Amino acid sequence: MDLFEYQGKQYFARFGIPVSPGGVADTVDEAVAQADKAGYPVVVKAQVQVGGRGKAGGIKLAANADEVRTHASNILGMDIKGHVVRRLWVEHASDIAKEFYASFTLDRSAKKHLGMLSAQGGVEIEQVAEENPDAIAKLHIDPVDGLTEDAARAWVAEARLDPQATEGTVDILLKLYRCYVDGDADLVEINPLILTPEGKVHALDAKVTLDDNASFRHPEWDEFRGLQVMDPRDELAHEKGLQYVGLEGDVGIIANGAGLAMSTCDVVNQVGGQPANFLDIGGGASAQVMADALEVINSDENVKAIFINIFGGITRGEEVANGIVQALEQVELRAPIVIRLDGTNAEEGRAILAPHLSDRLQSKPTMLEAAREAVALASASVPERNAGGSK
């Protein structure tokens, strides 16, 4: 789960990482109230999960309440690369002497944590990495050892930050590492990390990606959830606990396992169709999960054919079949189903489906044949839709 900037800053604050005083606002009046509390001048920042907010006019400096009013009313409702701004973060504007960069993430090749620190903050780190790779001090951290103060100090020296920033940066790096590890983040990033003319170091931005697998030990994450803006299809899938990614095509995909689901999308594409989604029902799915998956696919108006591709391992064929039968009884499916069922208890599953087979539910022996049939069904339904003008 990606956090908004203000959520990231709230998360940072839990770990003692200094951020500018500020607060969230959903209306112009709230923005003024937050600005009064934070102290002028303030920065009014659009809360959207997309880069380039500043260039789009989503970040503005305000010297007084009138300016806050003007900027807040301009920014609220603004569309930044398809993301509509519904919330602002208003914080006290900091004087900046120097801008740095700091982050922690997992280096999958090294199988260790990777810290990156640079004296060149405030710009895209990818750009720094490309143009001036030596400007980034990298530190691999063994997860068993963790980050020690000595290691952090040596690392800061290597990054050649302004000497005035050393103590403050060491302190923040140690806290940021705790936020990354104890806070179960996949990524924590501060860009820019600033040094003020008074010699204080603090985080001016916050990028945090939480590891959804760790949500069982973080009940406090619930408060971050309701505010994520989601595709309605994603929302329903999330409610049902399914791994779903909405795509643009008209062939609804249900598969078990991420790899098979990806492969199913690819094969549909190769035989001339377009997948409407990626949906992985996971391992060991019950009949209910299958029925839920069909409900999610059915909520997508673009879907003209449904391709269910199951290769049972931990997932059992009879559960899949029972789920399909259950869904057929419970919901009016908008599109015909083509299923390919193999693996654990596939025979039992096919036997359960046999009496229900029709032109609305077909079974095919291979992935390729099933994909071709699903794509043919989807494209056959297009002229009808155009001619009839119905849904």
Next chain:
Amino acid sequence: MSVFVDEKTKVIVQGLTGSQGKFHGLRNKAYGTQVVGGVTPGKGGQDVEGVPVFDSCAEAVKATGADASFVAVPPKAAPGAILDAAEAGIPFIVCITEGIPAQDEARVFNTLARDFPGTRLLGPNCPGIISPGKCNIGITPGEIALAGGPVGIVSRSGTLTYQALYELKQKGIGVTTCVGIGGDPVPGTSFIDCLQAFEADPDTKAVIMFGEIGGSAEEEAAQFIAKEMSKPVVAYVAGVTAPPGKKMGHAGAIISGSKGTAQAKMDALRAAGVQVGLNPTEAGDLMAEVVKSL
């Protein structure tokens, strides 16, 4: 021959008294795998359809001489279970658990590397390993695998692993060992570990490798193949149609920036002399050609 496991491998199932552990543990046993015990803390002394259950791996190893473990416990308990097996001296641990937090996974991997260098972890979030006709640990449906060889299989995704076995069986091609390494960010066993083992195994004459988007494991494997492999390799990479920045189910399957795309992986593999199929069936067809020419 086979790699990592064979007919002599003695397996204990951690979580044998749970529903998944029981279903798949007993299925492995029915396949012919030597499933000699189970481990569930607090349930020592019980049995599951004749298989004795112990409180800890150490007790199970002492009583049964087990040299492999099948970890089938929930994400919260899995890191502890893996380390319990390693502490008991078990050299080969298969963990099928899906959804272990990445921080725990990184800690377990590095703890094993440092304190238990003789232990190999396969997974987590993997389907397991099958040396057809000899040993099946995990959730692979045994009936889709044809025994004998000459092909070794390694795959990141579980269900694509089955697809690979199935494609080969349809063509009458046998498999020495099929290893599912799992789709998590920190897999205990890598593509390279498996390629190395297949290169060393005299009965494996060719290798089929199924990858997916995310990370750089396929690119690293390509480098290894170019430098170290004498045996032919056929590959398939899933996720050509995956959009950047979205996790495709597996925690590891995400295209970040310009890195980790299916195209980049296929290019790297082709440059290493690997034949790349555009879907699992095409990869199977390519392997059939390779086997014919052996």
